[in-house]
Every structure is written in C-alpha cells, then in structure tokens.
Amino acid sequence: MGTLSDNYLENVRLFDEALGVGRSVDMVSRDYVIGGRRARIWVVDGYGKDETLERMGAFWLSQPKNSLEGLKDMQDFADRFISFSEVDVGFDTDELITSVLMGKTLLLAEGLSGGAQIDAKNYPSRSVDEPPDGKVLRGSHDGFVEAVVPNMALLRRRIRDPHLTMEGLKVGRRSHTDAVLCYLDDKADPALLDAVREKLNGIDVNSLSMAQESVAEAIRPKQWYNPFPKVRYTERPDSAAASIMEGNVILMVDNSPSVMILPTTFFDFTQEANEFYFPPLVGTYLRLLRIVVFLISLLITPTWYLMVKESGRLPQWLDFLSSPEPAALGLLWQLLVVEFLVDVLKLASLNTPDSLSNSFSMLGALILGDFAVQAGWLGPEVLVYMAFVSVASFAQPSYEMGYAFKLLRVVLLLLTAAFDVWGYGLGLLGILVLLATTKPLVGRGYLYPLIPFNGKALRRLLVREPISRDNT
Numbered sequence: 001m002g003t004l005s006d007n008y009l010e011n012v013r014l015f016d017e018a019l020g021v022g023r024s025v026d027m028v029s030r031d032y033v034i035g036g037r038r039a040r041i042w043v044v045d046g047y048g049k050d051e052t053l054e055r056m057g058a059f060w061l062s063q064p065k066n067s068l069e070g071l072k073d074m075q076d077f078a079d080r081f082i083s084f085s086e087v088d089v090g091f092d093t094d095e096l097i098t099s100v101l102m103g104k105t106l107l108l109a110e111g112l113s114g115g116a117q118i119d120a121k122n123y124p125s126r127s128v129d130e131p132p133d134g135k136v137l138r139g140s141h142d143g144f145v146e147a148v149v150p151n152m153a154l155l156r157r158r159i160r161d162p163h164l165t166m167e168g169l170k171v172g173r174r175s176h177t178d179a180v181l182c183y184l185d186d187k188a189d190p191a192l193l194d195a196v197r198e199k200l201n202g203i204d205v206n207s208l209s210m211a212q213e214s215v216a217e218a219i220r221p222k223q224w225y226n227p228f229p230k231v232r233y234t235e236r237p238d239s240a241a242a243s244i245m246e247g248n249v250i251l252m253v254d255n256s257p258s259v260m261i262l263p264t265t266f267f268d269f270t271q272e273a274n275e276f277y278f279p280p281l282v283g284t285y286l287r288l289l290r291i292v293v294f295l296i297s298l299l300i301t302p303t304w305y306l307m308v309k310e311s312g313r314l315p316q317w318l319d320f321l322s323s324p325e326p327a328a329l330g331l332l333w334q335l336l337v338v339e340f341l342v343d344v345l346k347l348a349s350l351n352t353p354d355s356l357s358n359s360f361s362m363l364g365a366l367i368l369g370d371f372a373v374q375a376g377w378l379g380p381e382v383l384v385y386m387a388f389v390s391v392a393s394f395a396q397p398s399y400e401m402g403y404a405f406k407l408l409r410v411v412l413l414l415l416t417a418a419f420d421v422w423g424y425g426l427g428l429l430g431i432l433v434l435l436a437t438t439k440p441l442v443g444r445g446y447l448y449p450l451i452p453f454n455g456k457a458l459r460r461l462l463v464r465e466p467i468s469r470d471n472t
Contacts, residue, residue, distance in 0.1 A: 003091050008110040012040055015106070018097050034060040034081070035068035039109040047103035052084060052120040059083065074107075074114035082107075086119035098176050123147045128154065131235030131257065134397065138277040143235045144257040148180050151237075151252055151259070155182055158241040163187070169200055171215065171253075177208045178254035179215065182240075187247045195442045196249060196262060212253045212260055221439035227407045228438045228446070229400035232268050233258040239273050263443025266435065267450070267461040272397045275464050283464030290395050291462075297392035298405045298431075301335050301385055302412040306424050309416075325379045332417045334378050338386040339410060408434075 004011055016022070019042055021029045026045040031038065039060070043053070060081060071077055075089045090096050096115045100106045103121030128150065131143035144151045152166050167181040179200060183193065199219040208214035216231045234240055235257050240250050243261045251260040261268070270291055275283035307314055308324055308331065327334060389409075393402040408431055415423035415430075438446040449457035459465075 002093055004093060004096075004108075004113065004115060006113070008038065008108065011108055011115075014093065015042055015097070015108070018093070019100060030057075032057065032060055034109060035063040036065040037068055037110040037112075039107060041105055041107050042100050043105040044100065044103060047121045047123065048105055049120045049122040053105060056083060056118075056120075068109075068111075071112060074109065074112045074116050077109060077112055078116050082116060082118060084118050084120050088117045088119075089114045090117055091115070098170075102176070102178070123149070133399070134234065134236045134239070134273055136274050136277050139273065140236075140238050142237060144237060144240075144252075144259060146255050146257055148178055148252045148254050151257075152180065152182070154237040155241055155244070155250075158237060159184075159244060164244070169197075171200055171203050172205055172208045175208050180252040182244060182250040182252065182259075184244060184247065187245075188249055189247065192249060192263060192442055196251070199441070200251075208253065212251075212256045212258050215251070215253055216260065216441075220441055223439060226434060226438055227404035228266065228435065229269075229398060229404060230264060230438070230441050230446075232261045232264040232398065233400075234261060235259070236273055242276070263440055265440065265443065265448050266438070266446055267448075267458070269396065269398050269401045270461060280464050280466045287462070287464055293392045294396050294405065297389050298409050298412075300389060301409060302416045302424060302427070304385060305331060305335065305413060306416050306421065309420065324381045327379045327382075328377050331379075331382070332413070334382045335386070335413060336410070338378065338382055339406070342386060342390050343406075 016029065019029075020027050021042070027042070028045045028048070029040060029042050031040050033039070041053075063081070068077070071080075073089075078087050078089060090099070091114050096106055096117065099117040103119075103123060105118040105120055107116040107118060123146075126145055128142040128145055130141040134143070135141075142154065144154065156164065161184065163184045163186045165181075165183055165185045167183075169179045169181065171177045171179045181193070181196065200215070203215070203218045205214070205218055208218075212231075212233065220230045234243075240259050240261070244250055249262045251262060253260075270287055272287075272290065275286050278286065324331060329337065393406065396402050396405075412424070412427035412431070415427040417423070419426065436447060436451070440446045445451055448454065449461070
C-alpha cells in the first residue's frame with residue numbers, strides 16, 4: 001500500500017478498512033487520549049495479552065495533557081511511554097498490517113510519525129506434552145507445540161550458547177507464515193545455510209496451510225515418483241538440540257509441532273531417541289535390530305512369495321515354508337489384499353474415538369484373523385507374514401520412510417509375480433538405483449556418508465557411540 005501519511009485520520013481510516021474493523025468480529029480497535037493527543041490501537045481478539053495491554057493503557061491515560069509536547073517521532077514515544085520490552089516502529093503500511101495479523105498490537109498517535117508494533121501477544125497453544133510418536137522410557141517428556149516462540153525457548157533451555165542463532169523468515173505471499181532457522185553460527189555449514197535460505201526465499205505460493213509439509217513440498221526436488229522422504233522430522237526438543245550441536249540446521253514453521261532437520265540422508269533414519277537413553281552397547285543393539293527388522297520388512301513377503309511360487313526351490317529343511325494352506329484367493333492376491341486392509345485399519349484407527357478404540361481393535365482382529373481364515377479367504381501364513389510386516393513398520397520412527405518401504409515392497413512383489421527370479425532381481429536393482437538417484441533438499445547427497453564415503457561418520461550412524469566432545 002505504501003507508507004504512513006502525516007494525516008492521522010487518514011491513517012486510521014486506512015487501517016480500519018484494511019484490517020476489517022466492524023467487518024470481522026475478532027478485530028478489536030480502541031481509541032485513547034494520551035497527553036492531549038488522539039491515539040488508536042488495533043489488535044486481534046485472542047492474540048492480545050490483556051493484562052499487558054490494560055497496564056499500558058492505564059499508564060497512557062494517566063499522562064498529563066502536555067506530557068507529549070515536543071515529541072514528533074513514534075520511536076521517542078516508545079522510548080518514554082511503552083514499558084513492554086518487545087516493540088518496533090514501522091512506517092510501511094503492509095508491514096504494519098501483517099504485524100497485527102501476526103498477533104502484535106499496532107499503536108498510532110496524532111502528530112507522531114510511524115506506528116508502534118507492540119509484541120504483547122499470547123497465542124492459544126497446548127502444553128508441552130510428550131509427542132505421541134517419539135516416546136522414551138527415560139529422558140525428557142516435553143515436546144514442541146504449534147507456536148515457534150515456546151519452541152525456541154525449549155531449545156534455548158538446552159543450548160545456552162551465544163552462538164545459537166534463531167533466524168526469522170516470512171514464507172508465503174498471503175499467509176506470511178513464520179519460519180525460524182535454528183543453528184550454531186560457528187558450526188553450521190555456511191553453504192548449507194545459504195542453500196536453505198535461497199530455497200525458502202524462493203517459495204512462490206499463496207499459503208502454507210499444512211505448515212512444515214507445505215514448506216517441504218515447495219522446496220523439494222521434482223521427483224514425484226520417488227517415495228523416499230527428503231526431510232526428517234522430530235517433535236522432541238532433545239533430538240533437535242542434539243542435531244543442532246552436531247552442526248545441523250533446524251527449520252521451525254509456525255502452526256506445527258514438527259521441526260525439520262536439515263540436511264537429511266537415508267542413514268539418518270536409522271537413529272531414534274531411545275537409543276541415547278540407554279548405555280552405548282544396548283543402544284547399538286537396538287539400532288542394529290531396527291535396521292535388520294526394517295530390511296526384513298521390505299523383503300520378507302516378496303522373498304517368501306518367490307520361494308513358494310514354484311516347488312523344489314527350497315532345501316529340505318525349509319520345506320515347511322513351501323506349502324501354504326490353500327485359500328479362495330491366489331497367494332499374490334492374498335498378500336495384496338492384506339496390504340490394503342492393513343492400511344484401511346490404520347486410517348480407520350486415526351478417526352476412531354478413544355472410547356471405541358478397544359472395540360475397533362477386537363473387530364479388526366476378528367475380521368482379519370479368525371473369520372478370514374475360517375471362511376477360506378486367506379491363509380494363516382499370509383496373516384503371519386503381514387502381521388510381522390505391520391509390527392516392523394512401527395519399529396521405524398519415520399512414518400514417511402515406512403510408507404516408502406511399503407510402496408517399494410508392493411512393487412517388488414508385483415515384479416516377482418510377473419517375471420519370477422528376474423523380476424525379483426530387477427526390483428532389488430531398481431530400489432538401489434532409486435536410492436542412489438534420490439536428491440536431498442540440501443547437503444552432500446542422500447547416501448552420505450556412504451556416497452561420498454566418510455567412514456567415521458558412517459560408523460557413528462550405524463553404531464551408538466559414547467557421548468564425547470563432538471558426538472552429542
């Protein structure tokens with residue numbers, strides 16, 4: 001729109017119209033007389049901190065008539081009459097309008113140039129409870145919330161280092177969503193930071209309504225066919241703080257409790273917070289167990305289908321695997337149907353009220369288990385293998401990586417059914433090629449530290465090392 005004019009009434013009319021005073025019930029405005037001069041504030045109902053605004057308003061109204069004599073600049077007024085610590089003076093009308101919609105209180109006064117942006121806001125938010133997808137047996141049980149300010153405080157509490165930098169950005173042409181880059185300015189890679197800033201500043205979308213997922217989709221490489229996740233998320237402040245201490249960059253997006261850890265490689269998904277709350281030997285065992293189980297979950301059903309597809313492929317001591325009980329559906333269709341039904345149950349469980357969750361679990365077990373086998377639709381072996389796959393998917397802390405492996409497992413199963421051993425080998429080769437050609441958002445490569453090779457870094461990702469000066 002431009003800059004503020006010298007006409008107080010014209011400025012008041014402009015902001016009343018732009019902010020929707022009288023049109024939007026949650027837009028509050030209030031007139032004051034401060035030292036004999038007219039003044040007006042604008043604030044969004046539900047954002048303003050009532051106690052602070054009431055205290056400042058009482059102080060302003062108590063000023064004698066000539067107390068503002070000689071003042072011509074809002075900065076001088078702020079220095080003398082605004083007790084709240086977070087206040088800025090602006091002259092650009094678009095900037096001032098955006099600050100009100102972000103939760104700040106705007107103050108204009110007659111005869112004073114500029115508008116005071118008072119950050120006396122109080123966002124509605126929940127408590128810092130432990131996130132549901134990152135629970136630990138020991139350790140801290142707090143978690144990020146949907147507002148970036150308390151999230152920054154959770155990190156400051158853990159990293160009391162003046163080099164910890166919280167860099168604020170605005171993303172989205174219309175939403176003006178708050179995004180914060182958190183890093184140690186003496187440890188983070190400057191080239192990496194420049195790349196992240198360039199991608200964020202280059203986002204050309206109206207709104208980021210899905211918060212961190214919208215940001216990730218706006219800046220990720222154009223590989224729609226590639227299911228591997230390009231970003232690692234966490235809702236745990238201790239995990240985020242450890243990543244920052246190791247030189248990574250954390251990206252917070254307002255309205256989301258999940259923060260993005262950059263750069264992200266494939267091997268980063270082998271780590272989980274519980275490992276670091278156990279001794280190194282136990283943590284290493286848990287990590288290796290997770291890796292093995294996750295690889296088995298990718299290969300178990302295609303490999304079993306390949307072995308039992310034709311008789312005589314298995315040695316005699318494994319003959320018990322080659323004779324699945326007959327069922328109404330073919331073996332391939334049984335595996336595909338159960339893959340589909342497991343996802344249906346997961347989706348249904350998300351929308352099931354807590355009071356009905358036990359009943360839903362029993363119903364799902366009866367339908368997929370006893371009833372399906374007795375009716376002759378499915379074989380018990382299929383249910384056993386798919387039950388293992390379903391349990392194994394929860395051993396991996398990243399839902400995105402779990403679904404990536406699920407899609408690849410189904411494709412590998414279909415290739416095995418179509419081309420037998422050649423299809424199985426072609427599918428494995430395709431997975432490796434897809435993994436090697438995955439483009440990360442930023443960083444050295446998706447398979448780093450394997451490609452390019454860094455033995456020390458790879459060992460630290462595969463083995464839980466003791467806490468040291470450089471390993472947090």
